[in-house]
Each structure stands twice: as C-alpha cells, then as structure tokens.
Amino acid sequence: MFSTTKKSGKIDPEQRELIENAQRRIRQKKRLTTHFVAFLAGSILFIVLNLVLKFGENFRPFKTDWFVWAILLWFFFFLIHAINVLLVNKLMGKDWEEKQLNRLVKIQQEKIEKLQQQVEREHPLPNKNEPTRKIEPKDDNSTKF
Template structure:
C-alpha cells in the first residue's frame, strides 16, 4: 500500500449528526469552564488591585469597594453562560430543533394543500372531452390528393 491510498470510512448520517452534536456540547462546556477559570483569576486580580496595590480605593459606590461590584457583574454574566449551556440547551437542544423543524414543515405542507384545494376550487381545470380516435389506415389512398399521388 502506498501513502496515497486512503481508507474511507462510511459513517451513517445519523451517527455523524450525533458525533457533531456531542462535539458541539463538549466545546460549549469547555468554553464555560474556561470562562469560570478566567472569572476566578480576574476576581483575584481585582481584589489584589484594590486591597494590595490601592488601585481605586477611594471609589466606593454605595459604600462598597468597586471590585465587589465588578465581580458581581462578571458573576452575573458567568451565571447567564451557565444557564445557557446547561438549562437552555437541554430544553432547546438538537431534539427541540428537530421537533420544531418537523412542526414547521408539517404546517407548510398543510398550507400548501389548502392553497392547492382553493386553487382547484376557484380555477377548475376544464374537463377534457373525449376525442374520437382517428384510425391509421396505411392503405388509404386518395387519388385526388396532390401529395399522396406525387
């Protein structure tokens, strides 16, 4: 065998979709984990900036250090990210998308059928009248016809 020979594996389309969905979920969870790690590091950095390096120590909205508000705001976004990955995706995941697609396709097909019936009712096709069959008589000859007698 040469290096140009490639083994091609045929994966069932349904199996491929399952694999792609799993890869998408893994990527979502990986990003959430990275977001959490950056949140922890950022929170520690905010605390060090304020308490150790005295950065913005005079800025105290509502008599609370600024880093507390920054960490709370960031935690809110992390919470939204968590809800999106674990809660929303379970309700509106791949299965939900497929069900919605089936519903919409079914609804469209029903509309098409209704329109077809309406068109057929409002603009019926003329009934074809039975036509008489002309018999082919290859032995037919018309002595008066100029083309046949030529």
C-alpha cells in the first residue's frame, strides 16, 4: 500500500519542453477549431440577415449579395489560419527552430575562431622561454621640472 521509495515530482527539462510544445500545439488547434465554429455561425448569421431579415439587400457589389463576399473574405482568413497551424507550424515547428539555432551558432563559432586565429597571427603571445622586454617610458622634456 505504501511505497518505501519516494517518487520525485520533478520533470526533467527535456520532458518539460516536450510537454510545453504539446500544450502549445493543442492551444493552436483549439483556437483553429473555435475559429471554424465562429466562421460557420457567422456565415449562417450573414445569410439569415440578408435573405430572411432583408438587411442590406440593396447592397450587391458585382451583382452578388454582400453576404457572399463577407463569407468569402472570412473563409480566406480562416484558410490562412488553418495553413499556418496545420502546415507552417508543422514544417517550421520546434525541430526547425532548433536546427536553425544550431546552424547559426555554428556560423558564429566559425567567425569567432577565424577572428581568434587572426589575432594570434597579428599579435602573438611571447614564448615562455624568451625573456620579456620591459618597455621603458621615453625620456620626455615635459616630465622634467
């Protein structure tokens, strides 16, 4: 009934990152579903307003009822949202970000190594075997009183 070993409630950082990523994806998909339901309800409302309640029946851009244009515009925004959630985030998700980060860090490290080599060539450190020269200040008349 009681265990003698205590289970740690701590989650390792890698597992925490996986959980946070999964939660983020769930929120994205939940927002997309909410957007779809709002789109359907709004489309029905536009149709009812125009055809049943005769709201704006005289407004017909390009000889088409206004609700058709409103629904098409809203569908376009919904489609962009869906593509972003289902395709772009899948293709350019956490793995893609990590690869890009690693690539950019590698480029920066290479630049730092090149600069370090250039500094070492132009300003080499003295050997331990060679005596160091003490640099004496120049005899300048301005320091004499």
